[in-house]
Amino acid sequence: MSLITFSKRTFRHGVHPPENKHGTAGSAIRQFPFAPEIILPIAQHLGAPSKIVVREKQEVLRGQLLAKASGYVSVPLHSPVSGVITKINNVPTLSGKMVPGIHIQPYPASGQEAIEGEPIDVETATQEEILAGIQQAGIVGLGGAAFPTHVKLKVPEDKNCQVLMLNGIECEPFLTTDHRVMLEQEADIMTGIRYLLKATGAPKAIIGIEANKKDAAIHLSKHIPEDLPVTVQVVPVKYPQGSEKMLITSVLGREVPSGGLPIDVGVVVVNVATAAEIGRLLPHGRGIQERVITITGPGVLDKGNYLIPIGTPLRFALEQVGIEGTIKEVYMGGPMMGMAVSNLDISITKGTSGVVVFTERDIRANQKVYPCINCGACVDACPLFLNPSRMGILAKSKAYDEMAEQQHLMDCFECGSCSYVCPSHIPLVQQFRLAKGIVRKRKAKQKVA
Amino acid sequence: MERKTLHISTSPHLVKGVSTVDIMRNVVYALLPVAAFSIYAFGLNALLVIATAVIACVLTEHVLCRWSTKDSTIGDWSAVITGLLFGLTLPPSFPLWMVFIGGVVSIALGKFVFGGLGYNVFNPALVGRAFLQAAFPVAITTWSEPFASDRFGSVASSVLALPFMEPVVDAVSGATPLSAWKFDKVVAETQDLMLGLVSGSAGETSTLVILIGGLYLIIRKMMNWRIPVAILTTVYLLSAIMHFSHPESYPSPQFMLFSGGLMLGAVFMATDMVGSPITSLGVVIYGIMIGLLVVVIRLLGGLPEGVMYAILIGNALAPQIDKVIQPRVYGTKKISS
Numbered sequence: 083m084s085l086i087t088f089s090k091r092t093f094r095h096g097v098h099p100p101e102n103k104h105g106t107a108g109s110a111i112r113q114f115p116f117a118p119e120i121i122l123p124i125a126q127h128l129g130a131p132s133k134i135v136v137r138e139k140q141e142v143l144r145g146q147l148l149a150k151a152s153g154y155v156s157v158p159l160h161s162p163v164s165g166v167i168t169k170i171n172n173v174p175t176l177s178g179k180m181v182p183g184i185h186i187q188p189y190p191a192s193g194q195e196a197i198e199g200e201p202i203d204v205e206t207a208t209q210e211e212i213l214a215g216i217q218q219a220g221i222v223g224l225g226g227a228a229f230p231t232h233v234k235l236k237v238p239e240d241k242n243c244q245v246l247m248l249n250g251i252e253c254e255p256f257l258t259t260d261h262r263v264m265l266e267q268e269a270d271i272m273t274g275i276r277y278l279l280k281a282t283g284a285p286k287a288i289i290g291i292e293a294n295k296k297d298a299a300i301h302l303s304k305h306i307p308e309d310l311p312v313t314v315q316v317v318p319v320k321y322p323q324g325s326e327k328m329l330i331t332s333v334l335g336r337e338v339p340s341g342g343l344p345i346d347v348g349v350v351v352v353n354v355a356t357a358a359e360i361g362r363l364l365p366h367g368r369g370i371q372e373r374v375i376t377i378t379g380p381g382v383l384d385k386g387n388y389l390i391p392i393g394t395p396l397r398f399a400l401e402q403v404g405i406e407g408t409i410k411e412v413y414m415g416g417p418m419m420g421m422a423v424s425n426l427d428i429s430i431t432k433g434t435s436g437v438v439v440f441t442e443r444d445i446r447a448n449q450k451v452y453p454c455i456n457c458g459a460c461v462d463a464c465p466l467f468l469n470p471s472r473m474g475i476l477a478k479s480k481a482y483d484e485m486a487e488q489q490h491l492m493d494c495f496e497c498g499s500c501s502y503v504c505p506s507h508i509p510l511v512q513q514f515r516l517a518k519g520i521v522r523k524r525k526a527k528q529k530v531a
Numbered sequence: 532m533e534r535k536t537l538h539i540s541t542s543p544h545l546v547k548g549v550s551t552v553d554i555m556r557n558v559v560y561a562l563l564p565v566a567a568f569s570i571y572a573f574g575l576n577a578l579l580v581i582a583t584a585v586i587a588c589v590l591t592e593h594v595l596c597r598w599s600t601k602d603s604t605i606g607d608w609s610a611v612i613t614g615l616l617f618g619l620t621l622p623p624s625f626p627l628w629m630v631f632i633g634g635v636v637s638i639a640l641g642k643f644v645f646g647g648l649g650y651n652v653f654n655p656a657l658v659g660r661a662f663l664q665a666a667f668p669v670a671i672t673t674w675s676e677p678f679a680s681d682r683f684g685s686v687a688s689s690v691l692a693l694p695f696m697e698p699v700v701d702a703v704s705g706a707t708p709l710s711a712w713k714f715d716k717v718v719a720e721t722q723d724l725m726l727g728l729v730s731g732s733a734g735e736t737s738t739l740v741i742l743i744g745g746l747y748l749i750i751r752k753m754m755n756w757r758i759p760v761a762i763l764t765t766v767y768l769l770s771a772i773m774h775f776s777h778p779e780s781y782p783s784p785q786f787m788l789f790s791g792g793l794m795l796g797a798v799f800m801a802t803d804m805v806g807s808p809i810t811s812l813g814v815v816i817y818g819i820m821i822g823l824l825v826v827v828i829r830l831l832g833g834l835p836e837g838v839m840y841a842i843l844i845g846n847a848l849a850p851q852i853d854k855v856i857q858p859r860v861y862g863t864k865k866i867s868s
Binding site for chain 2: 097100133169255292305327331337339342412417418419423424425426449452453455457458461466468472490497498499503504505506507509511512
């Protein structure tokens, strides 16, 4: 049985930004040292922030529960290190908001053995037990969205999951974490898939990988156990194929309905790194303590893929890898969808897939914005076949409701392809983000009234 | 690591290398061979006409911007394109004072009143030319022969005519292949049309040079190839049908394709992004409409040439085409027929 297929099929439209993956694709995952102080903001995922269950001056062990889930759409937080809690106060986050955070000073002499909890046996555990185990492990989508994984895996009563889709696309330029995880943690991924198949009830799994990571595809296909119904499908390189909708269209040729979810077409999508983490943690009943991130960019001296303790301050991480020149722009995530950092005193969190650093000499001066010349580049780039040009004109006249009602504004998942191609440098996706926020607020207000 | 302010921007943090100014500048590059051939064929007269057109357009844009207390936008090269295109659509011995007025009208009426680059409904060069067609119908249909022996040594008296004086028509003047066919049923050789060995507007005579410029822009992905392809295919097919049903009344499709302003209009004017629809299907419909109009005006109308009107009507229809042709948004059901 052939376990790997090379398909020419892909979604329509999209863009091809320069990949810039050569700097780190070949570098094996390396363990990152503990920072002198680990700072853990409690809001590391979408949904309700977790509730702190420890106090200042308390000694904690690596893997110990620091904050528990505060509801269904919430996950707990575990200590990435053995040490002492020095402070609990408000700390800055990527979004600029201050949230409660826990400061831990690691014990340098500690062996840093992680404590184990209740193991979950994939053979005997029920669907509910696996989902609960995933929540207890504090697992969120490691692709960058940080949405609690157990919520995503819960298939509604009236739907059924035909395909478990593993997302190994990694279409963002610069990032190579999923690539390395696929090459180095094949056993964890396969174990993770066992849990995921059981949790979703899917009869089979497909791992989708872009053609620029053929080595990973071949490697994984060689390591699929006899009894596991998994295939690998290699698809052409294109951005934003890592988006769930685009991946499903590329691999299965199905379209997720507007306003719907992948399960509406019988699919649940999970990032490969998330699957690997499930396979790594659940057999031991552990909580997530570290994750793989790519630290790269023209200014970084020791570019690479690092297994980094969650809560490592960004400033410490950058000092460790070394920066040449003056830091001018830092992104958490890739350069297409990642967020620019306004403050180096934030921490690496569960949702950080990469850190990309640009120094003074790489930054292009702010590009001048010209009027829309109707060139149609954005229309040809939008993977959802929206009309960004038209929406941009509407946004300019603040016609947000018209954008939502007639132009499918709310379908936009903000991949930024339109802004990327616009020769007039019109901040299209930026305007749509703003417009979406305003439309959501108006809707919420209407509900209240 | 020094502590310095970080530069904040929202994603995407990458932009594609091509800017609007790059596109405009490359259109100018693509037009330069056309202008060069025009000067080679028609000598000093064409040089003066094209130069005056460009100067008039750029100057008007600059003055109007400053007058409305905005920064001058001549740096975006779009006024240069308008000037070049406008100059290339005029007879090579056109009086310079009329050229100047036409250039001012192109920018002021064709572009500025709509709000400048990106907001104009019609191709500004054609607006200027349409104005001249209405104001000076005789001068704009007075043609000179190409490759006159003294073309680099002397300037036609019509070119230097004083403003508002009736220009003296030069002794040597020729009919364009289209008017020769329309009024005298004389059909020019296809090869002469391809190479530009015929009389006509300054920049419309050599099909070959125009195609090279268009090809350059298509290769650089700065022009939508669907537009010229749709126009030319429509003109070819439609005129072929008419020619083969009544060979004595209608000229061959090759003649239709390579004569008059069709090539210049299809390649450089109908493709003006601002005035054309935005979707791939939209531009095809737009191209077919322009092609239809060209054939109808040329073969059934009273004028020998119809490209200018066809494109202007196409420009007017473009926003309507965009309204009707909306791409089907991902995840929405196809409208069942």
